[in-house]
Amino acid sequence: MAQSYESTRNFELKAAASEVVLKGIADDGGLFVMRDLGERKVTINSLPGKTYMEIAEIVLSILLDDFSKDKIKECVRKAYTDKFSAKEITPVAKVGENYVTELFHGPTSAFKDVALSILPHLMTASYDMNKMTGEIIILTATSGDTGKAALEGFKDVKGTKVVVFYPEGGVSKVQEVQMSTQEGENTFVCAIKCNFDDAQTGVKNIFTNEKFNKEMAARNKFLSSANSINIGRLVPQIAYYFYTYKKLIEKEAVKIGDKVNFAVPTGNFGNILAGYYAKMLGLPINKLICASNENNVLYDFINTGVYNKNRELHRTISPSMDILVSSNLERLLYYLSGKDNERVKDYMEKLNTGGQYEITDEMAEKLREDFYGGCVYKEDAQQTIKKVYEEYGYLIDTHTAVAYKTLEDYKINTKDETVSVVLSTASPFKFARSVYESLYGRTNVDEFALMEELSQKTKVSIPDNLKYIKNKKIRHSEVCTVNEMESFVVKASNELINEVKND
Ligand SMILES: *Cc1c(COP(=O)(O)O)cnc(C)c1O
Numbered sequence: 001m002a003q004s005y006e007s008t009r010n011f012e013l014k015a016a017a018s019e020v021v022l023k024g025i026a027d028d029g030g031l032f033v034m035r036d037l038g039e040r041k042v043t044i045n046s047l048p049g050k051t052y053m054e055i056a057e058i059v060l061s062i063l064l065d066d067f068s069k070d071k072i073k074e075c076v077r078k079a080y081t082d083k084f085s086a087k088e089i090t091p092v093a094k095v096g097e098n099y100v101t102e103l104f105h106g107p108t109s110a111f112k113d114v115a116l117s118i119l120p121h122l123m124t125a126s127y128d129m130n131k132m133t134g135e136i137i138i139l140t141a142t143s144g145d146t147g148k149a150a151l152e153g154f155k156d157v158k159g160t161k162v163v164v165f166y167p168e169g170g171v172s173k174v175q176e177v178q179m180s181t182q183e184g185e186n187t188f189v190c191a192i193k194c195n196f197d198d199a200q201t202g203v204k205n206i207f208t209n210e211k212f213n214k215e216m217a218a219r220n221k222f223l224s225s226a227n228s229i230n231i232g233r234l235v236p237q238i239a240y241y242f243y244t245y246k247k248l249i250e251k252e253a254v255k256i257g258d259k260v261n262f263a264v265p266t267g268n269f270g271n272i273l274a275g276y277y278a279k280m281l282g283l284p285i286n287k288l289i290c291a292s293n294e295n296n297v298l299y300d301f302i303n304t305g306v307y308n309k310n311r312e313l314h315r316t317i318s319p320s321m322d323i324l325v326s327s328n329l330e331r332l333l334y335y336l337s338g339k340d341n342e343r344v345k346d347y348m349e350k351l352n353t354g355g356q357y358e359i360t361d362e363m364a365e366k367l368r369e370d371f372y373g374g375c376v377y378k379e380d381a382q383q384t385i386k387k388v389y390e391e392y393g394y395l396i397d398t399h400t401a402v403a404y405k406t407l408e409d410y411k412i413n414t415k416d417e418t419v420s421v422v423l424s425t426a427s428p429f430k431f432a433r434s435v436y437e438s439l440y441g442r443t444n445v446d447e448f449a450l451m452e453e454l455s456q457k458t459k460v461s462i463p464d465n466l467k468y469i470k471n472k473k474i475r476h477s478e479v480c481t482v483n484e485m486e487s488f489v490v491k492a493s494n495e496l497i498n499e500v501k502n503d
Contacts, residue, residue: 004065005032005231008334009345017064018126021119021232024225029348031229031330034063035339041282044256047246052089053080055246056118056239062281063235064122071125079118079236083107085463090114090240092247092421095394098407099253099421101244104397107152108178109427109463110145110320111271114240115233116153122232123224124159134220137493138162139206140227141199144175145320145426147189148182150226155184162226163188163492165203167196168479172319173447174430174466181472188492189476192485202485212486221493228270229327237274241283244421253419259286261420263407265318265399266290266298269326271423276332276370285370286418291406292375293318298326302373305364307347308356317378317434318398320426325351336363372414374406381405382438385428389439395460398434400424429454429462 005020007013009030015023020032034040040062047055053076060072067075080089086105093100106113123136136159140150147164154162166179168191179189192199206212207223216223226233241262248254262285264272272290279285292299294314301307309324316322330348336359337343350357359367376384384401388394396404403422410416428435432451436443445453448470455462480488 016066018129021126024230038280055242059239075121078121102424104427108148109430111425112149115236116149118236119232120154120157136160141165141203143196144171148178151182161186165199180474180476185497191479202482228268238278241278259284261287261418263289263403263422265403267321267323269328273328287372290373291403296375299373299375306358310355376402376405385438395428397426397428398431
């Protein structure tokens with residue numbers, strides 16, 4: 001098996017793609033990267049006429065190079081057939097003079113669906129390829145979006161169970177109902193009496209508890225994670241950059257070879273890193289515009305070369321970007337440093353001990369060739385929602401608004417006229433209150449009524465998965481303490497699953 005991947009922190013820690021999908025993180029705590037990625041290319045000429053799924057197959061075959069073509073085709077088919085409400089999976093809209101790629105037509109109305117719909121299938125395929133048997137148990141602590149997307153992705157996938165913990169009272173009403181009404185015989189949800197950080201630490205402790213993992217293994221149960229550093233989540237996201245480009249060619253917005261900009265609302269740096277990978281694979285990208293909210297660690301990093309997480313975390317109206325440590329950035333450091341594992345390791349040690357590191361001038365220069373960093377605060381984001389709606393009749397959510405405004409700022413600052421695309425990461429109805437209040441001012445109406453009102457006023461329809469949840473049966477109502485998390489996992493692992501329908 002070709003061992004194409006290595007740890008960002010040690011080139012001797014090598015693994016094949018299928019092993020990397022199962023392991024998630026390298027044994028030394030590094031992330032898995034492909035050393036020769038820049039030598040692998042997607043033929044841009046071949047894109048026009050292809051469907052989303054065909055483009056996804058091309059991209060996945062390059063990066064998951066020990067999977068057979070047939071296996072990849074099968075995974076793509078299972079992930080995307082009839083799971084997205086848009087036939088195109090990620091349609092591209094024209095809004096003013098910009099383009100918007102809508103990544104939110106999946107089962108939970110957030111962009112994480114694109115990757116979490118296919119991850120379970122990549123995992124079970126990797127399992128077979130590595131001749132492993134038994135049950136995969138996915139463990140996740142969530143502050144909202146990831147948990148629901150993981151539940152939907154793994155729902156009724158044979159050979160897997162998915163266990164999601166969320167902080168009691170620490171997610172939005174809609175997010176809570178989304179999780180408590182989750183269907184599927186292999187899904188387990190529990191609210192924890194603690195905050196998100198403690199829930200996450202609880203999950204980490206389970207992963208690193210050797211005795212516990214041995215006992216599970218003895219019963220043929222294996223714990224795994226659906227974390228965004230898993231290559232199985234990163235790689236599927238590269239596909240929509242290529243798909244967007246092909247749509248721009250078909251719309252005659254660009255000619256083959258013309259460059260485009262992408263503006264990306266960024267948190268853990270997974271989405272935008274997929275854009276950097278697309279560029280390495282040959283997609284003509286001019287700038288990747290990294291948009292942050294009040295938590296502007298990345299904005300500072302791109303503009304100064306210093307990454308400093310020693311600051312307060314702000315709670316914002318774009319909560320999925322409220323992050324101080326963007327894990328996937330480690331992969332970018334690896335490529336910027338000229339694949340210098342020792343240097344990456346040094347930066348990560350500095351981050352762990354003192355909370356900051358500074359890259360060399362040479363790296364910072366390379367960084368700014370590919371990336372532009374901007375940040376947008378609450379009021380500007382709200383005004384952008386209003387302006388985009390009033391001028392173009394197009395409704396965007398709070399995360400997308402941050403990227404849209406960052407793009408506008410970029411254009412004013414640089415006078416760059418390159419065709420530009422905003423990646424839209426959530427349905428406006430997922431953050432109905434903030435969107436509604438941006439348009440019409442404060443209100444006390446409850447979240448579900450607000451969705452209806454927003455829909456009536458704007459004539460934009462509510463995605464089915466959000467529209468009908470309030471009538472759905474509550475199927476998960478367990479609450480436990482941090483100390484009881486392990487026993488909840490044991491209980492879930494003991495549950496017998498009837499014949500599941502999705503083979
Ligand atoms: C997760 C998320 C983001 C941030 O994406 P990263 O890959 O973590 O940078 C942005 N918007 C929404 C709606 C999200 O759910």
